[in-house]
Amino acid sequence: MQQKEEIESLLKTCETAKDSVDAFLRSINDFIAVVDELPAVARPLVRRDLESNTDMSADEWKAFLERLGTRYSSIYDATRGVADALANEGNDVEVAAGMEALKEVSAPLIEGADTAIEELETMASYMEGLPAKINMVPDAFLKAEARDGLITSVPGRVERARALKDLLAQTKGELSAVTG
Amino acid sequence: MVIYVEDSNATISEVLANLQSIFSGVESLGKAVEFGDKVAIPIYQFNFGTGGGGGGGREGRTNNAVGFGLGGTIGPVAVVILSKDMPGAEGIKIHEFKGNKLGEALAELILRLWEMVESQMGKREKLSTEKREKLMNI
Numbered sequence: 001m002q003q004k005e006e007i008e009s010l011l012k013t014c015e016t017a018k019d020s021v022d023a024f025l026r027s028i029n030d031f032i033a034v035v036d037e038l039p040a041v042a043r044p045l046v047r048r049d050l051e052s053n054t055d056m057s058a059d060e061w062k063a064f065l066e067r068l069g070t071r072y073s074s075i076y077d078a079t080r081g082v083a084d085a086l087a088n089e090g091n092d093v094e095v096a097a098g099m100e101a102l103k104e105v106s107a108p109l110i111e112g113a114d115t116a117i118e119e120l121e122t123m124a125s126y127m128e129g130l131p132a133k134i135n136m137v138p139d140a141f142l143k144a145e146a147r148d149g150l151i152t153s154v155p156g157r158v159e160r161a162r163a164l165k166d167l168l169a170q171t172k173g174e175l176s177a178v179t180g
Numbered sequence: 181m182v183i184y185v186e187d188s189n190a191t192i193s194e195v196l197a198n199l200q201s202i203f204s205g206v207e208s209l210g211k212a213v214e215f216g217d218k219v220a221i222p223i224y225q226f227n228f229g230t231g232g233g234g235g236g237g238r239e240g241r242t243n244n245a246v247g248f249g250l251g252g253t254i255g256p257v258a259v260v261i262l263s264k265d266m267p268g269a270e271g272i273k274i275h276e277f278k279g280n281k282l283g284e285a286l287a288e289l290i291l292r293l294w295e296m297v298e299s300q301m302g303k304r305e306k307l308s309t310e311k312r313e314k315l316m317n318i
Contacts, residue, residue: 055307056315064315071318112314119307119315 003178007083010174014076017167018069024160025065031157032058034149042142046150049133053126054119061123068116071109075175078102082178103179113172117165124161130154221260 035046035058051057056064082098085091131151134142142150212221263271307315 055312064318067316068318108314108317112318115311115314116318118311 004083004086006174006178007079007086010079010171010178011076011083013167013171013174014072014079017164017171018072018076020160020164020167021065021069021072024157024164025062025069027153027157027160028058028061028065030153032062034153037149038142038146042137042146045137050126054123056119064116064119068109071105072171074105075102075109075171078105079178099179102175106175106179109168110172110175113168117168120161120165120168124158124165127154127158127161217264219262219264221262223258223260 035043038046047057054061078098078101082095082102085094085098088094131154134147134150137147212219214220259275261273261275263273265271
């Protein structure tokens, strides 16, 4: 009974996390679009600033989030397989095979979760400090319109990064409980 | 680089002459950058230099040995500014950096300033290769 509840909880977490990944991915795509519109002098500086402060370029963030989204989809499918097997009351072979598949697809996420959590917090902190940094850039390099566009898009990204970070921690905990 | 040849003198001088004629002074267009109603296209120059020397083997050895080194620099030499709203030759302006090196210096200065600002703000610990791999394989 407890196993069924854990599996149901994991399914819900995966669904929420997948939505969270998609939301953060949209934020990164918006950021890339805003930076692409910046004046030629400011553009490489903003890109370089993100990379030197988070150790990943916007494109790398995008690639990482796309992979994370795919990983969550795979974990969701494998968890659904276990839930279906458990619903067939007593088919131990099917449950064991489902668990094995879940263990296999979730291993990279369990292994990389702590690093991803650290990086997401780094990103959230960077985004938090970004408005102040943007305001320090001289007007000659960044016009008021471009400056406002960059600053107003920041708060949502901080929340999304932290929400995803919490969901990753939750997923790791639930996966460890389910797969042992 | 060291090459062993039977008759070093003629071969190496031919090679060096050919390499220098191929690479020296090659100019290339950079990526165009749009700003407002203008497009800027940087022009880079590749300078290529070589040096070489050789010597005969000791008595009783058949081969001679020669060595040569290659070196090169790449730098912006000019920028072409095209005005979108001005057709014909009037809309094309070329600013050469060779005389005052202003453009080259400005680009370098901005990056240096940025590095100084970054160092003042404190560097964070770099992501290790192991951690990066974990992220990339998640």
